[in-house]
Amino acid sequence: MNSGDNLTGSLLVAHPSLRDPNFRRSIVFLSQHSAEDGAVGFVLNRPVDVFQQEENPDIPVYFGGPVDAGTMLLASIQWRENPALVAFRAFGAVDDVADREGWENGLRIFVGYSGWTAGQLEHEIEHNSWIVIPPTRSLILMEAPETAWIEIMRNSGPFLRLMAEAPDDPSLN
Secondary structure (H helix, E strand, O other), rough: OOOOOOOOOEEEEOOOOOOOOOOOOOOEEEEEEOOOOEEEEOOOOOOOOOOOOOOOHHHHHEEEEEEEEEEEEEEEEEEEEEOOHHHHHEEEOOOOOOOOOOOOEEEEEEEEEEEEEOOHHHHHHOOOOOEEOOOHHHHHOOOOOHHHHHHHHHEEEEEEHHHOOOHHHHHHO
């Protein structure tokens, strides 16, 4: 990765060696990235079942990341065809009455978000904490969040598969 690469719209997949409990086995959509300003993203594969949204009961709730975890944000992440791309729009607070027309599909509520200061994400990528991949329709739709990370590892070669399937404590094997 070049230091000038803009990774907005990319997915960060936690390397099996990443032990930070906030990001272990996570898949993060980068909604914003620049080398000068840092990065903002949302964890896509951590549904939160304990929140019952009275105002928006049909919108799924996800752990977005450890930053501002006391705030719930409404956003839409959509896969669009012709050309294939990801469309993202943040609405802000859940009770915002922003115009959602055209953004209903892909609506998600995120508890907090993920954030990196200038240079921090690049450093983490250089030290193999993250694998950067392009988004795909199936990962953006995230129909099986509980198995999405391990499926990526299984399809990323024998070394990553072996690391991903190894127990956290090998002595328990």
